[in-house]
Each structure stands twice: as structure tokens, then as C-alpha cells.
Amino acid sequence: MPTTYASPPAEKTWENHLILNTFFEPLTLDQPRRTPMRELISTILSHRTTHADEELAYDRMLEAFGNWAGVLAAPTADLAHTIRTTRWPDTQAPRIQEVLRRIQAQTGGDFHLDFLTEWPVEQGMTWLTDMPGIGLKTASLVLLFNFHKPVLPVDTHVHRIAQRVGMIGPKASADKAHQVLLEQLPKDPLVLLNFHKHNYWHGQRICLFAKPDCAKCPLKTFCNYYLEHYGPATAEAIAATPNKWDKAWGALPH
Numbered sequence: 001m002p003t004t005y006a007s008p009p010a011e012k013t014w015e016n017h018l019i020l021n022t023f024f025e026p027l028t029l030d031q032p033r034r035t036p037m038r039e040l041i042s043t044i045l046s047h048r049t050t051h052a053d054e055e056l057a058y059d060r061m062l063e064a065f066g067n068w069a070g071v072l073a074a075p076t077a078d079l080a081h082t083i084r085t086t087r088w089p090d091t092q093a094p095r096i097q098e099v100l101r102r103i104q105a106q107t108g109g110d111f112h113l114d115f116l117t118e119w120p121v122e123q124g125m126t127w128l129t130d131m132p133g134i135g136l137k138t139a140s141l142v143l144l145f146n147f148h149k150p151v152l153p154v155d156t157h158v159h160r161i162a163q164r165v166g167m168i169g170p171k172a173s174a175d176k177a178h179q180v181l182l183e184q185l186p187k188d189p190l191v192l193l194n195f196h197k198h199n200y201w202h203g204q205r206i207c208l209f210a211k212p213d214c215a216k217c218p219l220k221t222f223c224n225y226y227l228e229h230y231g232p233a234t235a236e237a238i239a240a241t242p243n244k245w246d247k248a249w250g251a252l253p254h
């Protein structure tokens with residue numbers, strides 16, 4: 001029995017988008033979840049840290065030092081102490097201050113990222129990823145969510161699902177996934193936002209790292225992981241698969 005479906009990866013990627021866009025609520029671009037500064041600094045704080053601990057660190061930092069100028073001027077050890085709910089506060093504190101320093105230098109003294117609106121995607125991506133602690137994922141989140149640039153954040157959930165389904169090779173890195181998935185999808189910020197968020201939700205609630213809940217998954221008809229573990233999806237399995245996320249299963253992550 002084959003262990004991978006023959007359909008081309010790009011077809012799977014588009015099918016994934018169409019199916020999850022129906023399974024979950026489609027999102028619009030008009031409501032960024034956070035300001036650009038908050039998205040950038042929170043994403044640095046979130047590395048291997050729960051959302052609750054990231055928020056706690058963010059709030060404590062601004063309560064302790066008042067504003068971004070205060071965070072930049074604070075003794076680095078004190079800043080590390082206020083963000084101690086994150087995984088690596090001693091590493092993140094100097095990084096945050098360096099990021100603030102570079103933003104201030106770019107704007108001539110202020111703390112905002114408005115200049116990214118006018119910059120071409122490549123210029124913005126290069127400027128952001130040149131800063132310590134900011135990789136492709138963080139830069140893409142800021143550019144897509146806040147500035148509606150056509151980029152795709154690939155977090156651990158998007159990466160895992162792309163590998164399991166066969167949208168990318170089984171050993172492709174997250175950075176490679178970023179490039180390949182972006183080539184497969186239209187350069188439409190709305191599609192990219194929905195693709196990212198829906199796969200993030202799917203990975204958080206159904207395609208879990210340790211034990212994917214494949215019975216509930218609408219991607220089973222073309223997923224290589226499903227084929228390898230259960231064989232081709234049967235008519236019974238397909239009929240038993242819900243076609244919508246049921247709110248009774250719990251809230252979706254932020």
C-alpha cells in the first residue's frame with residue numbers, strides 16, 4: 001500500500017486552505033489583534049512560553065518601566081526580572097532593548113513601526129530579521145497581521161501539519177516551509193492570514209503534536225500521515241468527519 005498520496009503538494013496546500021476556511025470561521029484583515037509594537041515584542045516574549053505567561057511578562061514590563069523609553073533605559077537585569085515568566089528572560093531582556101534601540105534609531109527617536117507600511121516586503125523582512133531574536137516567523141507575523149504584506153508566518157503548528165499532510169517534504173525545515181508554502185499560495189494577504197490562523201488552530205486543537213485527532217480531521221482524504229497510519233480514508237470515516245468546528249469542543253486559541 002502506498003504511504004503517500006500522489007497529488008502534487010501545491011494542490012494539497014490549496015485544498016487545505018479551502019477546507020479549513022470552511023471548517024473554521026474565515027477571518028478578515030480589518031482587525032489586527034495587536035499594535036505592531038505589541039505584536040513584535042510579545043512574539044519575542046512568547047518563544048517557548050505559554051500565552052498567559054507571555055501576557056504577564058508584557059504587562060509587568062510596561063507597569064514597571066512605564067513605556068518603551070523606560071524599558072530601554074532600565075537596567076537589563078531589572079528588565080529580565082520583570083519578564084521572568086518567559087522561558088529565557090536573561091537572553092530576551094538585552095534583545096528587547098537592542099530591538100528598541102534600533103527602532104528608535106530608525107524613527108529618529110520614537111517607538112513605532114509605521115515606516116514598514118511604505119517599505120517593500122523584502123526591505124521590511126530584511127530589516128526585521130536583522131535584529132536579534134527576530135526570525136522569519138516573528139517578522140512575518142508583524143508584516144502580515146499589522147501591515148497586510150503578502151508573507152506567511154510558519155509556526156510549529158503550520159510546519160507540522162504541512163509535513164504530515166505532504167504539502168512540503170517530510171524533512172523540510174520551518175524556513176524551507178516558509179518559502180515553499182508561500183510559492184504555492186496566492187500572494188493575497190487575506191488568504192495567507194486565513195491559512196496561517198486556520199492551521200494554527202488546527203494544530204492546537206486537532207492535529208496535536210503527540211496524538212493527532214484524525215477522526216475529527218477534514219484533511220484525512222489527502223493526508224499522508226493518515227494514509228500511513230490508517231490506510232485510505234473509508235466512506236464511513238469520511239461520513240463521520242464533522243465539516244465545521246463545533247464550539248462545544250472548546251474555545252479556539254487567540
Ligand code: SF4
Binds near residue numbers: 161207220225
Ligand atoms: S488527518 Fe491526522 S495527521 Fe493528517 S492533518 Fe488531520 S489530524 Fe493531522
